[in-house]
Amino acid sequence: MWTIRGLILKERVAGENLKFADILTADEGVIEVKIKGYKKLTGSLLAATQLFSYADFSLAQTRSGYIVNSAQLQASFFDLGQDLVRFALGVYLCDLVSVLVKGRDTRQILRLLLNTLHILCKGVRSCALYKAIFEWRLLCEIGNMPDLVACSCCGCYENEQGMYFYPIDGHIICKTCDRSEGEEKRPRFLLQPSVLYTLRYITYSELEKLFRFQVSQEVCSRLAEVAEAYLLAQTERNYTSLSYYKSLLP
Ligand SMILES: [Zn+2]
Numbered sequence: 568m569w570t571i572r573g574l575i576l577k578e579r580v581a582g583e584n585l586k587f588a589d590i591l592t593a594d595e596g597v598i599e600v601k602i603k604g605y606k607k608l609t610g611s612l613l614a615a616t617q618l619f620s621y622a623d624f625s626l627a628q629t630r631s632g633y634i635v636n637s638a639q640l641q642a643s644f645f646d647l648g649q650d651l652v653r654f655a656l657g658v659y660l661c662d663l664v665s666v667l668v669k670g671r672d673t674r675q676i677l678r679l680l681l682n683t684l685h686i687l688c689k690g691v692r693s694c695a696l697y698k699a700i701f702e703w704r705l706l707c708e709i710g711n712m713p714d715l716v717a718c719s720c721c722g723c724y725e726n727e728q729g730m731y732f733y734p735i736d737g738h739i740i741c742k743t744c745d746r747s748e749g750e751e752k753r754p755r756f757l758l759q760p761s762v763l764y765t766l767r768y769i770t771y772s773e774l775e776k777l778f779r780f781q782v783s784q785e786v787c788s789r790l791a792e793v794a795e796a797y798l799l800a801q802t803e804r805n806y807t808s809l810s811y812y813k814s815l816l817p
Contacts (some may be wrong), residue, residue: 663705683700
């Protein structure tokens with residue numbers, strides 16, 4: 568028997584009365600477990616074995632993997648179910664983690680995801696902002712931290728006219744240095760100083776302070792655009808959960 572705390576990222580029904588779940592843990596990465604007889608579960612075990620459950624799982628090891636014997640719910644984010652857009656965003660964030668964290672230290676990533684789901688449940692600000700913060704910071708945590716300290720040509724920290732961010736390279740070039748006009752088009756985004764400042768904050772701030780800032784609607788829209796482009800450029804794949812989330816937006 569082995570007890571481990573984690574968050575259910577994904578579930579897959581695998582038969583009449585069997586489902587698999589991927590659990591994100593702090594110390595063991597993502598582990599796959601089997602939940603037998605899930606249709607007949609009641610009470611605390613039922614509550615603790617749903618998508619978005621954060622629980623202590625007692626596992627038995629068998630030849631074919633781990634089976635959940637019992638589970639004690641520690642926290643849940645079921646409130647996401649009250650709003651389809653928020654729910655779909657939660658599914659997408661969990662999907663990103665399950666796809667991208669293999670072989671990574673997951674301690675910080677688990678905290679990032681729990682904090683994001685928590686604030687998403689409260690629903691104070693726009694989904695677009697939470698999504699952008701999460702995408703950007705997740706990339707930082709899995710080894711794709713962009714270099715936003717200074718222009719990669721001249722080393723300047725600021726440029727009143729803005730800086731270009733290159734999602735494929737993950738660096739910035741100030742408008743004075745950038746001479747790629749007319750050359751082969753490489754995707755890039757012109758970041759006004761307020762947007763660059765916010766992206767630096769999301770990149771370098773402590774996790775506890777990650778959501779503690781305010782931005783205008785305009786800055787939020789730009790962040791959303793740049794974060795998604797950076798995620799797609801760096802991970803080089805598509806996400807059906809992202810397409811679904813976007814299909815729900817007005
Ligand atoms: Zn420069």
